[in-house]
Amino acid sequence: MSNELIDFVIVSIALLGIGIYGLSVKRNAIRMLFAVEIIINAANLNLVAFARFIPHSGGQTLALFSIAIAAAEVAVGLSLIIVAYRMYQNIDIADFRSLKG
Amino acid sequence: MVDAAFLALSVITIGSAIAALELRSMIYGSMALMGTLGGIAGFFLLLDSPFIAMFQIAVYVGSIAVLILFTVMLVKRELIFKKIEDPRRKFAGIGLMLILMMGLGSIIIDSGLRTIQTNEPAVDFRDIGEDFLTYYWPALILMALILAGAVTGALVLARREDVEDEQRAN
Numbered sequence: 001m002s003n004e005l006i007d008f009v010i011v012s013i014a015l016l017g018i019g020i021y022g023l024s025v026k027r028n029a030i031r032m033l034f035a036v037e038i039i040i041n042a043a044n045l046n047l048v049a050f051a052r053f054i055p056h057s058g059g060q061t062l063a064l065f066s067i068a069i070a071a072a073e074v075a076v077g078l079s080l081i082i083v084a085y086r087m088y089q090n091i092d093i094a095d096f097r098s099l100k101g
Numbered sequence: 102m103v104d105a106a107f108l109a110l111s112v113i114t115i116g117s118a119i120a121a122l123e124l125r126s127m128i129y130g131s132m133a134l135m136g137t138l139g140g141i142a143g144f145f146l147l148l149d150s151p152f153i154a155m156f157q158i159a160v161y162v163g164s165i166a167v168l169i170l171f172t173v174m175l176v177k178r179e180l181i182f183k184k185i186e187d188p189r190r191k192f193a194g195i196g197l198m199l200i201l202m203m204g205l206g207s208i209i210i211d212s213g214l215r216t217i218q219t220n221e222p223a224v225d226f227r228d229i230g231e232d233f234l235t236y237y238w239p240a241l242i243l244m245a246l247i248l249a250g251a252v253t254g255a256l257v258l259a260r261r262e263d264v265e266d267e268q269r270a271n
Contacts, residue, residue: 002104003147005217009209011111011144015118015137017202022122025194028185030173034121034134037165041141044157052148055221057228060150061237064229067153067160068244072251074165078172079255086261091176092185 008049015042029081029091033074040070107147114140127173127181135166149223 015038022035044063051059081091088095117136124130138161145154173181233241 003107004103004215006209006215007103007107007111008144008148009214010206011114013202013205013209014111014115016205017198018115018118018122020201021194021198024197025190026122026186028127030127030169030176031122031130031185033169034130037134037161038118038121038137041138041161045141045144048145048148048150048153052150052223053217053219055219055224057224057232060153060224060226060229061232063153064156064233065237065240065244067156068248071160071165072248074168075255076251076258078168079259082172082175082259085176089177091180 005049005053008045012042012045012049015039015045027093029084029093029096032093033077033081036077037070037074040066106143110140110143110147114144125182125184127176128170131166131169131173134169135162138162138166150226152226152229 019035019039019042022038023032026032026035044066047059047063047066051057051063084096085091114137117133117140120133121130121137124133138157142154142157142162145151145157
C-alpha cells in the first residue's frame with residue numbers, strides 16, 4: 001500500500017488540533033459536542049491506522065468499542081443539553097451557572 | 102508518497118471539520134460534521150478495514166449525525182444562527198491549535214514512525230469477531246449494558262415532568 005503510517009497520524013493530529021480549538025473557543029454547547037466528536041474520530045483513526053501497520057486485530061476491536069461508547073456519550077450529552085436548554089432557554093454555556101434543579 | 106484518494110479524503114475531512122465549527126448556521130454545521138465522519142469512514146476503507154468503516158457509517162453518519170440534526174432543530178431559530186464565542190479567546194484558540202499541531206507534528210515526524218511501512222496482509226474481520234466472542238466477551242456484555250443504561254438515562258433525562266399524561270394524549 002502506498003500510504004504510510006505517518007500520513008494518517010498527521011491527519012489525526014490536524015483533526016485533534018481543530019477539535020481543541022473548537023472546545024476552547026466556542027461557547028455554544030452543541031458546537032462543543034461537535035468538537036468532542038471530531039477529537040474522538042481522530043483517536044479512532046489513530047487506533048485503526050496503528051492496527052493496520054502492526055497487523056493485529058486488537059486495535060480494530062478497541063476502535064469498535066470506542067465507537068459504541070461514543071454513541072452512548074452523544075445520546076446522554078444531547079439529552080443533557082436539551083434539559084439545560086429547557087431550564088435556561090439558551091445553549092450558551094456561560095449561562096449555565098447553577099446546578100440547582 | 103500518498104495517493105490521490107488519500108489527498109481528496111484528507112481535504113474533505115479537515116475542510117468539513119473546520120466548516121462544522123465555523124459555519125454560521127448550525128444545521129449546515131451538523132451536515133458538515135456528517136462529511137467529517139464520512140471522510141473518516143473513507144480512511145478506514147483505505148486502511149483495509151471495511152468492517153470498521155461500515156460500523157462507522159451505520160453508527161456515526163446514520164444515527165449520531167441525525168440525532169444531532171434533530172436536537173439542533175429543537176433549539177430556537179435565532180439561537181441556531183447566532184455565533185456564540187469569545188472574540189478575545191478566538192486568537193488564543195487559533196494559536197493553541199497551531200502550537201499543538203506544530204509541536205505534535207514535529208515530534209511525530211522526527212520519530213521513528215516515519216519509516217514504518219507494511220506489506221503484510223490486512224487483518225481479517227473474522228478475527229475481530231473471534232476476539233469479541235473469546236477474549237473480550239466480558240467487555241462486550243459490559244458495553245451492551247452501558248449502551249442500554251445510556252439510552253434509558255437519556256430518555257429519563259429528556260422527559261418532561263410538567264406535562265401530564267392527559268395533555269400528552271391530546
